[in-house]
Amino acid sequence: MIAKVIVDVPANQTDRLFDYAIPKEWEEMIEPGMRVVVPFGPRKIQGFVISVVSESEHAKLKEISEVKDVTPVLTKELLDLGFWLTEKTLCYAVSALQVMLPAAMKANVTKTVVLGNKVNHEAAWFRMIENSGLKWDEFLSHFSHKELNRAIKNDELEVRYDVKEKTAPKTILSISAALTKDELRNEKEKMGNRAMKQQDIISFFLDNDGAISYKELMDVLDTTRSTIKSLVSKAILKEEEVELYRDPYKGRSFKPSEAMELTDLQKNAISPILESLENRQHGTFLIHGVTGSGKTEIYLQSIHRVLEQGKEAIVLVPEISLTPQMVTRFKSRFGSEVAVLHSGLSRGEKYDEWRKIHRKEVKVVVGARSAVFAPFTNLGIIIIDEEHESSYKQEENPRYHARDVAIKRGEYYQCPVVLGSATPSLESYARASKGVYTLIELLERVNKQAMPEVSIVDMREELRSGNRSMFSNELYDKLKERLEKNEQTVLFLNRRGYSTFVMCRDCGFVVECPHCDISLTYHKMNGKMRCHYCGHEERFPSQCPECESEHIRFFGTGTQRVEEELTKILPEARVVRMDVDTTRRKGSHEKLLNQFGEGKADILLGTQMIAKGLDFPNVTLVGVLAGDAMLHLPDFRASEKTFQLLTQVSGRAGRHILPGEVIVQSYTPEHYSIEMAADHDFQSFYKREMVTRKQFGYPPFYFLAMVNVSHEELTKTVDVTEKITSFLKSKLSNASVVLGPVASPIPRIKDRYRYQCMIKYKTEPNLNDHLKEIQKHYSKDISRGGLQLTIDTQPYMMM
Ligand SMILES: Nc1ncnc2c1ncn2[C@@H]1O[C@H](COP(=O)(O)OP(=O)(O)OP(=O)(O)O)[C@@H](O)[C@H]1O
Numbered sequence: 030m031i032a033k034v035i036v037d038v039p040a041n042q043t044d045r046l047f048d049y050a051i052p053k054e055w056e057e058m059i060e061p062g063m064r065v066v067v068p069f070g071p072r073k074i075q076g077f078v079i080s081v082v083s084e085s086e087h088a089k090l091k092e093i094s095e096v097k098d099v100t101p102v103l104t105k106e107l108l109d110l111g112f113w114l115t116e117k118t119l120c121y122a123v124s125a126l127q128v129m130l131p132a133a134m135k136a137n138v139t140k141t142v143v144l145g146n147k148v149n150h151e152a153a154w155f156r157m158i159e160n161s162g163l164k165w166d167e168f169l170s171h172f173s174h175k176e177l178n179r180a181i182k183n184d185e186l187e188v189r190y191d192v193k194e195k196t197a198p199k200t201i202l203s204i205s206a207a208l209t210k211d212e213l214r215n216e217k218e219k220m221g222n223r224a225m226k227q228q229d230i231i232s233f234f235l236d237n238d239g240a241i242s243y244k245e246l247m248d249v250l251d252t253t254r255s256t257i258k259s260l261v262s263k264a265i266l267k268e269e270e271v272e273l274y275r276d277p278y279k280g281r282s283f284k285p286s287e288a289m290e291l292t293d294l295q296k297n298a299i300s301p302i303l304e305s306l307e308n309r310q311h312g313t314f315l316i317h318g319v320t321g322s323g324k325t326e327i328y329l330q331s332i333h334r335v336l337e338q339g340k341e342a343i344v345l346v347p348e349i350s351l352t353p354q355m356v357t358r359f360k361s362r363f364g365s366e367v368a369v370l371h372s373g374l375s376r377g378e379k380y381d382e383w384r385k386i387h388r389k390e391v392k393v394v395v396g397a398r399s400a401v402f403a404p405f406t407n408l409g410i411i412i413i414d415e416e417h418e419s420s421y422k423q424e425e426n427p428r429y430h431a432r433d434v435a436i437k438r439g440e441y442y443q444c445p446v447v448l449g450s451a452t453p454s455l456e457s458y459a460r461a462s463k464g465v466y467t468l469i470e471l472l473e474r475v476n477k478q479a480m481p482e483v484s485i486v487d488m489r490e491e492l493r494s495g496n497r498s499m500f501s502n503e504l505y506d507k508l509k510e511r512l513e514k515n516e517q518t519v520l521f522l523n524r525r526g527y528s529t530f531v532m533c534r535d536c537g538f539v540v541e542c543p544h545c546d547i548s549l550t551y552h553k554m555n556g557k558m559r560c561h562y563c564g565h566e567e568r569f570p571s572q573c574p575e576c577e578s579e580h581i582r583f584f585g586t587g588t589q590r591v592e593e594e595l596t597k598i599l600p601e602a603r604v605v606r607m608d609v610d611t612t613r614r615k616g617s618h619e620k621l622l623n624q625f626g627e628g629k630a631d632i633l634l635g636t637q638m639i640a641k642g643l644d645f646p647n648v649t650l651v652g653v654l655a656g657d658a659m660l661h662l663p664d665f666r667a668s669e670k671t672f673q674l675l676t677q678v679s680g681r682a683g684r685h686i687l688p689g690e691v692i693v694q695s696y697t698p699e700h701y702s703i704e705m706a707a708d709h710d711f712q713s714f715y716k717r718e719m720v721t722r723k724q725f726g727y728p729p730f731y732f733l734a735m736v737n738v739s740h741e742e743l744t745k746t747v748d749v750t751e752k753i754t755s756f757l758k759s760k761l762s763n764a765s766v767v768l769g770p771v772a773s774p775i776p777r778i779k780d781r782y783r784y785q786c787m788i789k790y791k792t793e794p795n796l797n798d799h800l801k802e803i804q805k806h807y808s809k810d811i812s813r814g815g816l817q818l819t820i821d822t823q824p825y826m827m828m
């Protein structure tokens with residue numbers, strides 16, 4: 030028998046099926062979707078079996094050297110999905126297959142440079158490599174890529190690959206009874222009144238079933254390892270390795286929650302979803318539900334129905350709203366049926382959660398983007414909460430959008446896909462308006478609480494009237510009022526585009542990264558300036574490098590500075606600060622939130638990560654310090670993002686009995702995205718923004734594709750982008766627009782220049798073929814490492 034295998038070498042030349050002979054002893058065993066190790070040139074690499082056939086057109090085949098799995102890790106459905114992804118996102122098949130598996134299952138290939146067939150004693154590396162070879166990275170720290178390539182071509186050097194598994198399941202030595210209960214009773218009687226300690230242990234196994242670890246048994250019975258061992262040696266008990274799951278939620282109990290009686294609005298909203306479930310028919314539903322309208326309860330009750338049908342559910346939640354609060358809502362409703370997948374888990378923990386799904390030990394998975402690939406085989410529903418979030422798009426290969434994958438899987442399983450948001454993306458809302466998706470509206474909050482009152486403060490006015498602080502008078506007064514009334518405030522600072530850059534007050538010089546064209550950010554913690562793109566660090570200069578003035582200062586408003594100012598103007602306020610710095614440690618996110626939730630703080634100050642999902646009854650004021658910070662990003666979605674963010678943040682106030690109030694500070698208060706967010710007016714925003722999109726030819730009126738080129742040499746970068754642009758212009762119809770070559774908004778990162786070419790089109794049936802041709806044409810330049818080319822068929826990052 031022959032296995033057709035996709036090998037783990039992401040390169041143009043290897044992006045196809047290779048035939049391998051299956052050794053006799055494995056013929057029964059090998060199935061599509063299993064991982065194998067195969068010889069490939071001089072090395073051994075990992076691969077995926079795609080199909081098993083009886084004949085090959087090639088005469089002499091190498092044999093598979095190792096089988097890594099006992100059961101397939103990818104089902105037929107997922108294998109097909111992988112090839113669909115490959116077509117759609119123009120990635121290598123192996124990247125598409127790999128993205129569906131936890132990182133721990135990726136082969137860890139170590140590369141070693143060893144001597145080739147032609148020995149060159151003169152070469153500078155000869156002595157260093159002679160005996161055992163040199164690790165790839167080490168070699169390249171001494172010699173250049175060019176030298177390496179030349180030597181490989183001349184057969185003087187070779188690269189050896191070794192496959193190593195990254196994470197093995199964790200096991201623990203456990204004890205269980207080796208005999209039936211009757212036999213155990215017999216053994217115990219035989220002991221008479223000797224060996225009482227051993228009899229205690231036997232009694233324990235008479236009362237309990239299953240296995241228990243040595244440690245636990247020793248603790249419970251206050252006995253010793255040797256006492257237990259003696260029973261093992263008499264074959265009364267037996268030892269076995271039991272797989273242990275690294276459960277990140279271990280030891281925490283979740284109060285069980287009951288389904289709530291749905292409001293009439295919720296009942297209307299859920300009914301088309303339930304109908305789709307009963308009819309076993311796929312449909313995509315967009316729930317446009319204002320913040321606090323009870324969308325989550327609808328998700329929970331839909332899932333409940335799915336479980337009753339004996340099926341499984343996937344719930345996608347953006348990484349930053351995958352808060353302990355969110356997880357608790359699912360765990361307390363569905364208990365141990367729930368697996369959680371998010372980036373806060375260690376590699377091993379993710380692997381364990383994945384295996385629970387793979388072995389059908391859970392029926393619900395709650396997770397970030399990649400959870401859309403959960404290896405269920407009887408899916409009943411896929412839910413995407415906060416569907417507008419751009420984190421559902423993966424920004425590395427394969428550049429997929431979780432929404433597309435969800436719909437593809439929903440079609441396969443003939444099950445509903447539910448998208449939910451208070452601020453749907455323009456793309457989804459347009460599709461719902463056209464009837465491609467079913468629109469479900471939920472425009473009132475549960476219990477009809479009013480939407481919070483939003484007032485916009487013009488910060489230019491504040492400045493004119495002499496207030497130089499980052500708090501407007503109005504926000505200050507309201508903060509003080511909340512302190513007096515013992516109510517809580519959420520203060521939101523959008524740090525993106527608002528970080529602390531360093532500038533000379535005399536000449537206006539801004540300190541930039543020497544490798545990337547962006548300014549360095551000042552970090553108070555260590556007094557250094559740091560580049561957010563490449564990590565480059567510098568000491569804070571004592572004088573301006575340009576004019577030597579001593580008036581060089583940091584500007585902008587990081588959360589640290591806000592906190593400092595708060596303690597100055599409101600010394601009695603207890604502040605919890607949540608940002609990347611304070612939540613780096615595992616569990617700190619949860620701890621800070623609990624602290625706030627238990628009323629141990631008056632103000633929760635934070636970045637994006639506090640913008641959504643949080644639900645605290647005592648929060649009556651939300652302050653947005655810089656409402657327009659995102660508005661001026663070079664991104665056609667800037668207004669949409671601003672609207673979404675302001676709406677989400679405002680949604681944190683007055684969700685329960687106490688009414689809420691929101692203050693948005695802005696330097697451009699008249700911008701429609703700010704005004705309409707303040708009015709909670711999604712419809713008007715949608716209409717207004719659609720006009721702009723139509724006018725400038727952006728989604729959802731046009732499709733986009735983006736080609737990004739980067740190289741260390743500027744001329745090469747421009748030259749390649751130029752060629753690509755004119756190639757596409759010659760191939761595409763006149764109705765399509767090809768823009769470029771232009772420098773990317775960040776024109777240089779890590780010493781590499783960046784140019785782009787953007788394609789706007791309505792129909793281009795052959796676009797992907799043309800793009801593939803480009804990929805193929807430059808594949809040599811790419812594999813030599815000089816040129817980077819990324820093609821995105823659905824771009825979200827314009828930078
Ligand atoms: N039928 C119901 N009866 C009583 N309370 C409800 C009901 N449905 C939801 N709630 C409560 O209303 C609050 C808001 O609901 P939920 O969090 O589900 O809204 P949401 O639309 O998901 O909000 P957001 O988009 O802002 O996160 C929650 O505290 C929830 O427990």
Ligand SMILES: [Zn+2]
Binds near residue numbers: 538
């Ligand atoms: Zn200066």
Ligand SMILES: [Zn+2]
Binds near residue numbers: 542543545563564565
């Ligand atoms: Zn840099």
